[in-house]
Amino acid sequence: MIKVGIVGGTGYTGVELLRLLTQHPEVKIQAITSRTEAGMSVADMFPSLRGRVDLKFTTPEDAKLTECDAVFFATPHGVAMSQAKELLAAGVKVLDLAADFRLKDIAEFQKWYGMEHSCPDILAEAVYGLPEINRDAIQKARVVGLAGCYPTSVQLGLAPLLSPKATGGKQLIDGEHIISDSKSGTSGAGRKAEIGTLMAEASDNFKAYGVKGHRHLPEIVQGLKAIAGHEQIGLTFVPHLTPMIRGIHSTLYVRLTEAGKAVDYQKLYENFYKDEPFVDVMPAGSHPETRSVRGSNGLRIAIHRPGNGDTLVILVVEDNLVKGASGQGVQCLNLMFGLPETMGLTQIALLP
Numbered sequence: 001m002i003k004v005g006i007v008g009g010t011g012y013t014g015v016e017l018l019r020l021l022t023q024h025p026e027v028k029i030q031a032i033t034s035r036t037e038a039g040m041s042v043a044d045m046f047p048s049l050r051g052r053v054d055l056k057f058t059t060p061e062d063a064k065l066t067e068c069d070a071v072f073f074a075t076p077h078g079v080a081m082s083q084a085k086e087l088l089a090a091g092v093k094v095l096d097l098a099a100d101f102r103l104k105d106i107a108e109f110q111k112w113y114g115m116e117h118s119c120p121d122i123l124a125e126a127v128y129g130l131p132e133i134n135r136d137a138i139q140k141a142r143v144v145g146l147a148g149c150y151p152t153s154v155q156l157g158l159a160p161l162l163s164p165k166a167t168g169g170k171q172l173i174d175g176e177h178i179i180s181d182s183k184s185g186t187s188g189a190g191r192k193a194e195i196g197t198l199m200a201e202a203s204d205n206f207k208a209y210g211v212k213g214h215r216h217l218p219e220i221v222q223g224l225k226a227i228a229g230h231e232q233i234g235l236t237f238v239p240h241l242t243p244m245i246r247g248i249h250s251t252l253y254v255r256l257t258e259a260g261k262a263v264d265y266q267k268l269y270e271n272f273y274k275d276e277p278f279v280d281v282m283p284a285g286s287h288p289e290t291r292s293v294r295g296s297n298g299l300r301i302a303i304h305r306p307g308n309g310d311t312l313v314i315l316v317v318e319d320n321l322v323k324g325a326s327g328q329g330v331q332c333l334n335l336m337f338g339l340p341e342t343m344g345l346t347q348i349a350l351l352p
């Protein structure tokens, strides 16, 4: 059994890890931390885990994390990088759900996250946790910076149009003018109390935010450049808050080049993702819904070309807490420990 520790067990991604890992046949949850709820039984805080998790929250200091095989950080940015060195030295693999190990350019990290990076050497060896793009590197990694929730939807939605493996090296789209119109449920903002996610503020309401610049923009651009193998990427990314709890819906707009107008995109996407257990390319003309992936690690994509014109519209849905966070974390854990990638992740979405 793989002994797993979770730092930040009272947050939404932490408890989602608990939900998934208690159903994982090869994982034993060794420790789960909370500074504010230390001593409290997990099942008392989250009654749906009663009979499944027989642990109490402990402080990170009391959690004996160095005795684990792997530790997840489901914590705010900056926490994982303060503890990664000690854990790696003890032979523990580190998976961070925050952004400490995502951006390779330290100046960019400092600019967007407003803090110094405390371990550039670990950042240099860290692998970006997006298995469909980076599977081989994740298998060998000691430390994984899991892809962000919006970035997962946007990168997987665009990868077949940019990857030379799929395009045969042809330029199919104008990569410098991509638009991502993305919407998230309120659980994306975490469990901490905030006025903007109060029911009276967020329900029966819809708004954009971060239009001037959102911290996921540099992460997505870094990823798209790596997928494309060139630097000519320009993205307008506009996130929105929607009155739902779970789910991300990204609508992606790209302009086709002359060469790109001759391509069958349904076939291109189906081929690119044919062996991917968690990416479902929907039949032509589909409109995927966030609730069709709610609680599952699936990501669904539909491709449209309105009026057979020069704009391709790609619709992508995922559950921000599963494929956008904790499910992706378990997928990476499986890869890092040589287990089947789908182990513990076969949940069907909730119906209705």
Ligand SMILES: NC(=O)C1=CN([C@@H]2O[C@H](COP(=O)(O)OP(=O)(O)OC[C@H]3O[C@@H](n4cnc5c(N)ncnc54)[C@H](OP(=O)(O)O)[C@@H]3O)[C@@H](O)[C@H]2O)C=CC1
Pocket (backbone or CB within 6 Å): 007, 008, 009, 010, 011, 012, 013, 014, 033, 034, 035, 036, 037, 060, 073, 074, 075, 076, 077, 079, 097, 098, 099, 147, 148, 149, 187, 188, 189, 190, 191, 192, 320, 321, 324, 325
């Ligand atoms: N929500 C989402 O959809 C997604 C979130 N993420 C990322 O995952 C991380 C966690 O997000 P989320 O679960 O939403 O956050 P929450 O705010 O819901 O939970 C944060 C957790 O971290 C703990 N914590 C806070 N500060 C510290 C600290 N200094 N040291 C140790 N533990 C700490 C908190 O418990 P306590 O204070 O009691 O210790 C709490 O359990 C964030 O970095 C977020 O960006 C990634 C993808 C999607």
Ligand SMILES: CC(=O)N[C@@H](CCC(=O)OP(=O)(O)O)C(=O)O
Pocket (backbone or CB within 6 Å): 097, 098, 099, 147, 148, 149, 150, 184, 185, 186, 187, 188, 189, 190, 239, 241, 324
């Ligand atoms: C609705 C909402 O507030 N969403 C968050 C993104 C979710 C998140 O925590 O981002 P990571 O995937 O980078 O960890 C935001 O816009 O900052």
